[in-house]
Amino acid sequence: MSIAKDLSRLEEIVRKLEADDVELDAALALFEEGVARLRAARERLESAEVKVQTVLEEAGGDLRLSDLDG
């Protein structure tokens, strides 16, 4: 799951919550999901360190990704 997906799902959740026509049970469930996604997105944003990889094509034509120290 990427931040992009978290963000677009969050947008969707907030719009639903703001729309008034959602049942209270569903609203609570949406809120819970929203909080979880917020936390996940924030963690992803804060803790991450850029990952640099190089790609090599092996003799057989397979691709091999290997980490590179940024």
Added chain:
Amino acid sequence: MKSARSNDLPRCPAGSDMTYSLPLPTIAPTDEVWSVTQLTSSVKRLVEGELMPLWIRGEVVGCKAWSSGHWYFSLRDRSSQVRCCMWSRYAQTAGEPPKDGTEVFVLGKPGIYEAKGEFQLNVTRMLPTAAIGAAQRELERVKELLQRDGLFDLARKRPLPGLASTVAVVTSADGAALRDIIHVVAKRWPCCRVVVVSARVQGDGAVHGLARALRLVNRIPDIEICILGRGGGGREDLAAFNAEAVCRALAAVRVPTISAVGHETDISLTDLVADHRAPTPSAAAEMAVADRREVARQLDDLAARLAGGLGNRTRLAAERLARTADRLQGAMDALLRRERHRADRLAGQLDALSPLRILDRGYAVPVGADGHVLKRRAEFAPGATFRLRVADGDVPARVEPS
């Protein structure tokens, strides 16, 4: 014979109509004397401050390549010539020293060589006009082909995804372009993965290598953006980025592309083919990835709206609940009223049916000693006592003896 005036003025040569003017007072040497160094450095400031680097066309004469790597030569046209020098770091990008008579374009900055008091041109680039002509013709040919095939069409341009999490970079593995890109991504959007597909960007094999690297990008999973980059080092040779094979491979990349070919003023054909063009690799990285701080702000905003949304929703629920309670109360009240009415009505009916009411009308009920209502003749034994219940009480009674 001497005239008195002959001491004051030089004599006119005989038969000449030349006249001499009076010597005017001038600044005496002792008033203000410049050293040679002052003079040359002043002229140097004047010349070098005034003139920016220029492209000059001319014919090379007497090019000497010194063991230090510096080149010295003259550039001339029909009526003038100028001394030129090209430092080794520039000369080494220019190939072989040109032979006498070679026509070239040079990029140079006019300057003064103070040690000799000479005006000279400090050359940083040299391109034989013949090569330029051939390269230009090839460029035009490729450009026309690509244009015909619609590779420059604006309708082809794809927007960049807002929050890319995986970016491919096709560039030289040890170039400044890659360092710049990684630096910017690390600063702005560290939750990103950068996949480097290294390729030579100039010289032999660059065209093949770049085209191959671009094709490779299509086989790497999860790539969202592809940056084709080049920067730093010698910036002369853009040929590979104008090559048809590279342009076509770039057009075939399945994700949005950014061309960042490292020089703000030079446009390469890949710049025209790519979905986006960046003036430098750093700028390409900035276009490719979001700014973490901005996304953090966006998340804060969403958090506030989320809480607000729930608060709103629960408030609504509470209001609805309150409304429901009110309605329930109303319904109950109505029900109670209805029931009470019915009870009253029933009570009325009940009253009407009550035997006590019948007694009011003058009827009497005989009740036996055991409390039974006596309804049959057989129940009245001669001489037996019983009670008659009337409206306001009981009356003792006896059956007449037969």
